Amino acid sequence: MVYMAMARKWRPMSFADLVGQEHIASTFKNAIEGGRLHHAFLFTGTRGVGKTTSARILARSLNCSGGDPLSPCGTCTSCKDIATGNPMDVIEIDAASHTSVDDMRDIIEQVKYTPMIGKYKVFVIDEVHMLSKSAFNALLKTLEEPPDHVIFIFATTEVGKVPQTILSRVQRFDFKRLNNKSISDRLAYICEQEEITASLTALDLIAQKADGSMRDALTYFDQIYAFSGQNIDEDAVRNILGIPPEDLYFDLIEALWEHQLDKVYGVIAQATASGLDLSVFLQGFAQFLRNVLFAKVSGLDHQALEVSEDLFQRYREAVPQATHGDLLRYGKIANDTLQQMRYSTNPRLSLETALARMAWLDRVSDLRKILTTVQSATSSAENKKKYNEALVPAEVTTPEPKPDLASEPTLRPEANLTPEQFSAPELSSTPEPDLAPVPDSAPTLDPNSDPYMEAPPEADDFSIDFDDVSVPSPQIPRFEIVSQWKRVVQDFYNSEPLVGAYLEETTLQRGDYQASPFELKIIFKHSQNFQYEQITKSPNYKNTLTEFLQNILGGDILLRYELLDPTPEELAELNAPKPSFSQPKPNLYWEKDLKEEAILQQLSQAFDLQHITSKLKNNHSQN
Numbered sequence: 001m002v003y004m005a006m007a008r009k010w011r012p013m014s015f016a017d018l019v020g021q022e023h024i025a026s027t028f029k030n031a032i033e034g035g036r037l038h039h040a041f042l043f044t045g046t047r048g049v050g051k052t053t054s055a056r057i058l059a060r061s062l063n064c065s066g067g068d069p070l071s072p073c074g075t076c077t078s079c080k081d082i083a084t085g086n087p088m089d090v091i092e093i094d095a096a097s098h099t100s101v102d103d104m105r106d107i108i109e110q111v112k113y114t115p116m117i118g119k120y121k122v123f124v125i126d127e128v129h130m131l132s133k134s135a136f137n138a139l140l141k142t143l144e145e146p147p148d149h150v151i152f153i154f155a156t157t158e159v160g161k162v163p164q165t166i167l168s169r170v171q172r173f174d175f176k177r178l179n180n181k182s183i184s185d186r187l188a189y190i191c192e193q194e195e196i197t198a199s200l201t202a203l204d205l206i207a208q209k210a211d212g213s214m215r216d217a218l219t220y221f222d223q224i225y226a227f228s229g230q231n232i233d234e235d236a237v238r239n240i241l242g243i244p245p246e247d248l249y250f251d252l253i254e255a256l257w258e259h260q261l262d263k264v265y266g267v268i269a270q271a272t273a274s275g276l277d278l279s280v281f282l283q284g285f286a287q288f289l290r291n292v293l294f295a296k297v298s299g300l301d302h303q304a305l306e307v308s309e310d311l312f313q314r315y316r317e318a319v320p321q322a323t324h325g326d327l328l329r330y331g332k333i334a335n336d337t338l339q340q341m342r343y344s345t346n347p348r349l350s351l352e353t354a355l356a357r358m359a360w361l362d363r364v365s366d367l368r369k370i371l372t373t374v375q376s377a378t379s380s381a382e383n384k385k386k387y388n389e390a391l392v393p394a395e396v397t398t399p400e401p402k403p404d405l406a407s408e409p410t411l412r413p414e415a416n417l418t419p420e421q422f423s424a425p426e427l428s429s430t431p432e433p434d435l436a437p438v439p440d441s442a443p444t445l446d447p448n449s450d451p452y453m454e455a456p457p458e459a460d461d462f463s464i465d466f467d468d469v470s471v472p473s474p475q476i477p478r479f480e481i482v483s484q485w486k487r488v489v490q491d492f493y494n495s496e497p498l499v500g501a502y503l504e505e506t507t508l509q510r511g512d513y514q515a516s517p518f519e520l521k522i523i524f525k526h527s528q529n530f531q532y533e534q535i536t537k538s539p540n541y542k543n544t545l546t547e548f549l550q551n552i553l554g555g556d557i558l559l560r561y562e563l564l565d566p567t568p569e570e571l572a573e574l575n576a577p578k579p580s581f582s583q584p585k586p587n588l589y590w591e592k593d594l595k596e597e598a599i600l601q602q603l604s605q606a607f608d609l610q611h612i613t614s615k616l617k618n619n620h621s622q623n
């Protein structure tokens, strides 16, 4: 017996068999029963969702002489003719390879002749958006006045590229992307018919990999069936389709979150050893992150994500301390890296670098945390001690870890200042050179430190308890919001460090507290131009902030933003000669950072830091 591929064998023969496109089947059913059949159709939808199959089913239904057009008999001359795969009354053209006007003239020529067997001659033009402009024009006239025996079915994956003149002359059907359950149900049905034993997880995996395409799912199924025979299990599916085991990703995200780079690289080694393509591996991780994020959103369940209840629960419980922002940043790095890997000559290096960045990410937000802590309680000497402790590891990382890992500065011993040294008032005017906590142009690299490893043990001091310095939020009465603004900002910062940091030093004005919406205006000093722009240019930031205020104040809030004109002092400062570090001379990278990074500027203001250009100059001034 000749083996027939599952994809062919189980291709739907009637609308009743068509999976996931019930809306289309019922529309046709009504049109055929009511005798209101249009002469031209456009089927749109992504690949493999059943467009051409539906076109064939429609051709069968229309030409079957069996009496019930909705379930073609399969035995009449027309049905048998169509089943041969080369039917006389159904003409299929792939527009991708027949784009010219001559190809179109051939078709128009054939339109004239009446059907050989059935009632209709059906023209199926696949990927119709590929036709040239002149080919479309040649077709237009026929579309306007077609003979009664002709039906046109156009199929396209890119409906946006089909000219309006065609769109306005056809009846359009949008084919839905199939959900995983429809696909795995259909596969389960086929398994039952073919007496194949397959686990549900295995079928789910095929469905996930097929990503909405029934045709792909059947192709994968064929591949796996050829390998496994009558017993299909999860391992076989993962092996053949190259799907990394989900456990690998759970290990990976744990290791990233715990900064255990050795374990991260262990996971990569494991993936490579099992023959996984590294970009497939990273793509899987991006998908995994999406699933974890999705599972952590309240109100959604495993059905929405189309995974098992157990797996959904595992997603939900993964890295419990990670915020949505953390996961989004992981996801962004993964996506950016996927693009890079396409052109990279060393994809493994790209992957390792990306994962290292992810592992270091949380220190980025910690730097901002420190900043706000610094600014929110400058009067307390007790807190200054904390900032000082915090500052040490803050210098360990830069806000955006550079891809060049080897040059990443590690801990610098001279940054270990005592609290007393910092709180001493005279330091601001005459700093002792050896205290200078400004990174110099050549950061000292601990020769024993491995840049791929975690920061040295001292960095553990980093985990200071910010709860001590932050103030818990009560629900605030509306008339107190202005006086409580600092606390509100601090609270907001605790949930949204990035936006919260921009609000430092702002003041608030309020409108009538009984009005709805309650009007609030956040006022930025002229020098906070950068912070003002960051917030006002981002609808997301603004929404987050409005939602937060609505939560603590209740009711509708109308939030406005104002950037003040410069005060006379600020104006004088703006017009004054530039401070020495910004005078034209070779720019050291930290000088550039100081000028351009608002965070660093604020940090240096908060500590009243002296800018020391280089060690050489430093020594010189000492003499």
Ligand SMILES: [Zn+2]
Binding pocket: 063, 064, 065, 066, 072, 073, 074, 075, 076, 077, 078, 079, 080
């Ligand atoms: Zn028939």
